[in-house]
Amino acid sequence: xxxxxxxxxxxxxxxxxxKARLSGEVYHSLKRTIQNGTRLDLSVANAVADAMKDWAxxxxxxxxxxxxxxxxxxxxxxxxxxxxxxxDGRVLMEFSGKELIRGEPDASSFPSGGLRATFEAxxxxxxxxxxxAFIKGKTLCIPTAFCSYGGEALDKKTPLLRSMEALNCQALxxxxxxxxxxxxxxxxxxxxxxxxxxxDKALYEQRKDLIYTGRTLFGAKPPKGQELDDHYFxxxxxxxxxxxxxxxxxxxxxxxxxxxxHNEVAPAQHELAPIYTTTNLATDQNQLTMEIMQRVAAKHDxxxxxxxxxFAGVNGSGKHNNWSLSTDTGVNLLSPGDTPHxxxxxxxxxxxxxxAVDDYQGLLRASVATAGNDHRLGANExxxxxxxxxxxxxxxxxxxxxxxxxxxxxxxxxKMKLGVDVLPRFLRxxxxxxxxxxxxxxxxxxxxxxxxxxxxxxxxNIMLNAAVAQSLKLYADELERAEDFNAALHELIKRAxxxxxxxxxxxxxxxxxxxxxxxxxxxxLNLRTTPDAIPELxxxxxxxxxxxxxxxxxxxxxxxxxxxxxxxxxxxxxxAQTMSxxxxxxxxxxxxxxxxxxxxxxxxxxxLDAGLSCAYExxxxxxxxxxxESIDARxxxxxxxxxxxxxxxxxTEEANFIRDELLSRMTELRAAADEAEIxxxxxxxxxxxxxxxxxxxx
Ligand code: ADP
Ligand code: MG
Numbered sequence: 088x089x090x091x092x093x094x095x096x097x098x099x100x101x102x103x104x105x106k107a108r109l110s111g112e113v114y115h116s117l118k119r120t121i122q123n124g125t126r127l128d129l130s131v132a133n134a135v136a137d138a139m140k141d142w143a144x145x146x147x148x149x150x151x152x153x154x155x156x157x158x159x160x161x162x163x164x165x166x167x168x169x170x171x172x173x174x175d176g177r178v179l180m181e182f183s184g185k186e187l188i189r190g191e192p193d194a195s196s197f198p199s200g201g202l203r204a205t206f207e208a209x210x211x212x213x214x215x216x217x218x219x220a221f222i223k224g225k226t227l228c229i230p231t232a233f234c235s236y237g238g239e240a241l242d243k244k245t246p247l248l249r250s251m252e253a254l255n256c257q258a259l260x261x262x263x264x265x266x267x268x269x270x271x272x273x274x275x276x277x278x279x280x281x282x283x284x285x286x287d288k289a290l291y292e293q294r295k296d297l298i299y300t301g302r303t304l305f306g307a308k309p310p311k312g313q314e315l316d317d318h319y320f321x322x323x324x325x326x327x328x329x330x331x332x333x334x335x336x337x338x339x340x341x342x343x344x345x346x347x348x349h350n351e352v353a354p355a356q357h358e359l360a361p362i363y364t365t366t367n368l369a370t371d372q373n374q375l376t377m378e379i380m381q382r383v384a385a386k387h388d389x390x391x392x393x394x395x396x397x398f399a400g401v402n403g404s405g406k407h408n409n410w411s412l413s414t415d416t417g418v419n420l421l422s423p424g425d426t427p428h429x430x431x432x433x434x435x436x437x438x439x440x441x442x443a444v445d446d447y448q449g450l451l452r453a454s455v456a457t458a459g460n461d462h463r464l465g466a467n468e469x470x471x472x473x474x475x476x477x478x479x480x481x482x483x484x485x486x487x488x489x490x491x492x493x494x495x496x497x498x499x500x501x502k503m504k505l506g507v508d509v510l511p512r513f514l515r516x517x518x519x520x521x522x523x524x525x526x527x528x529x530x531x532x533x534x535x536x537x538x539x540x541x542x543x544x545x546x547x548n549i550m551l552n553a554a555v556a557q558s559l560k561l562y563a564d565e566l567e568r569a570e571d572f573n574a575a576l577h578e579l580i581k582r583a584x585x586x587x588x589x590x591x592x593x594x595x596x597x598x599x600x601x602x603x604x605x606x607x608x609x610x611x612l613n614l615r616t617t618p619d620a621i622p623e624l625x626x627x628x629x630x631x632x633x634x635x636x637x638x639x640x641x642x643x644x645x646x647x648x649x650x651x652x653x654x655x656x657x658x659x660x661x662x663a664q665t666m667s668x669x670x671x672x673x674x675x676x677x678x679x680x681x682x683x684x685x686x687x688x689x690x691x692x693x694x695l696d697a698g699l700s701c702a703y704e705x706x707x708x709x710x711x712x713x714x715x716e717s718i719d720a721r722x723x724x725x726x727x728x729x730x731x732x733x734x735x736x737x738x739t740e741e742a743n744f745i746r747d748e749l750l751s752r753m754t755e756l757r758a759a760a761d762e763a764e765i766x767x768x769x770x771x772x773x774x775x776x777x778x779x780x781x782x783x784x785x
Pocket of ligand 2: 407
């Protein structure tokens with residue numbers, strides 16, 4: 088039996104393997120590339136490719152692929168085998184540096200939002216040596232970026248790497264001002280907590296809505312839902328435990344630090360959290376985690392649902408993006424320090440995040456906008472669509488004291504003087520938690536909780552990194568010119584708090600009163616739906632910031648705008664068509680047949696004895712007839728809206744039409760069908776119910 092340490096990372100070409108298999112010269116040259124982004128020359132690439140291939144073949148690989156993240160949100164791969172014909176008619180296993188560094192997938196079917204039309208017809212993939220190659224099945228996967236020949240990013244990795252670079256660059260400027268010369272690199276780290284549902288595969292296969300859309304479009308509430316909270320952290324059922332065990336093994340082999348797992352609030356809902364790592368790696372690993380979850384579930388005759396809202400009436404699934412900033416010298420810049428000097432630095436970085444979230448709340452909201460996530464955000468579920476930050480009462484009190492130059496109401500009742508005083512101890516072990524906040528400070532990191540469970544975490548982190556880079560740039564510009572650094576720092580932080588404290592809210596984020604206060608008194612954005620949020624990508628202020636830091640070009644932003652809206656429209660349209668199909672082909676016939684059965688039973692009773700009462704049957708048949716007519720009429724109404732939708736060619740107009748006309752038709756049809764489900768005998772209902780789906784896995 089192999090032990091966990093032996094197994095961990097055994098399928099990853101990581102620095103341990105590189106060190107063992109590359110010459111000292113090649114290894115150091117590659118390390119330099121990884122750490123400083125220097126160019127890799129071809130002789131080094133050839134040596135790396137050769138070692139990588141030998142290692143992969145020894146571990147059972149026969150193929151390689153450039154593994155990348157196109158704008159579909161999932162990962163893409165095209166496999167080539169290592170085999171090359173040898174003169175003697177046999178084959179050799181070969182892999183060159185050129186093949187490692189660059190690939191040319193036939194990319195014409197990936198969405199580009201007009202980018203390829205504007206620039207170049209083809210795209211190419213380029214190795215990202217900062218993310219390790221790994222073996223999946225029989226394939227060596229090489230993490231790559233995906234660009235057009237004009238250099239426009241066609242993927243999510245490229246802007247993510249650019250945003251990390253922008254943040255590094257500005258953070259280093261700020262650290263220099265604090266006399267921190269030894270730091271060479273600042274990197275954002277992320278630990279994404281992943282929520283998901285597990286249901287029985289045989290039941291899943293009987294529901295077209297789950298198969299086509301990943302969520303249930305119909306379903307009456309079962310007698311028991313999540314009201315008892317008996318699932319949360321409850322003991323894990325044997326089938327789920329077996330799944331989790333195999334999932335952990337698979338993830339560990341790929342060097343993914345899957346750490347905690349537990350049941351979530353909703354029945355059949357679970358969570359997995361890895362140990363945090365650099366944002367780039369965390370993004371790649373989260374994509375892999377989602378893929379492997381689905382594969383392992385299938386092996387256990389279950390289906391892993393990653394949709395944000397698979398079931399109405401019980402919690403949806405999200406992803407908590409735990410984010411912090413650390414230096415290559417091992418310091419977490421969001422951790423309150425032990426000296427006055429460290430504290431001043433901490434407060435400046437804290438102010439930078441507060442300002443970033445306030446100034447670019449629209450971009451952060453847009454970065455998590457999808458049709459699926461609209462069912463969580465702004466729909467009476469955690470977290471709301473309004474972005475605010477939770478800092479906890481103590482830290483808020485410290486900021487208040489700085490802002491007003493008044494005594495901090497802590498133990499010693501004294502003023503906080505930056506650069507002189509130490510922050511009170513409590514901050515380091517803050518356990519204060521607010522589960523309703525979209526963006527919470529949790530002691531030494533921020534937790535952004537608006538991401539949908541199926542989202543790539545790249546988009547949210549691109550915006551977050553870029554926005555914080557922008558605050559730090561403004562601060563560095565100002566402080567580099569200051570004559571008295573400490574005085575200027577104090578003034579700057581005070582001003583930043585004054586200007587941006589409206590984003591800080593420690594109360595209950597679900598409360599209607601908060602939404603009113605946020606929008607009416609504080610002027611915060613409440614972008615409830617995807618069509619409301621996506622236009623933020625093209626707002627002048629946002630475009631200016633993102634292009635100034637070279638995270639996106641304007642054309643790239645336009646392409647994201649198109650693709651995100653297109654995706655929204657396609658998703659909802661498929662849902663609407665699936666609803667219509669299920670209503671006509673499954674629900675209406677089933678309910679009509681049942682009504683006929685009941686009527687026949689009543690007639691049978693009458694034939695037996697004309698004096699017998701058929702009040703129950705008569706009442707039921709009437710109710711069933713009414714609900715059948717209602718479903719039929721609402722399906723007609725839905726169909727006519729779908730037909731109208733097909734006549735709209737502009738994507739913005741289409742998305743708005745869906746938001747304003749189509750969604751309400753879907754809700755109405757569902758209400759009638761769910762009523763029919765309640766009235767219909769169990770054996771007549773054409774597909775598994777919520778009760779079956781949510782409580783099926785033992
Ligand atoms: P929760 O109570 O929200 O479940 P956990 O303590 O389980 O929080 O941590 C959640 C995630 O936060 C984990 O992925 C963990 O690795 C990550 N995390 C912890 N510290 C940091 C940090 N400094 N930066 C980024 N992520 C972190
Ligand atoms: Mg959390």
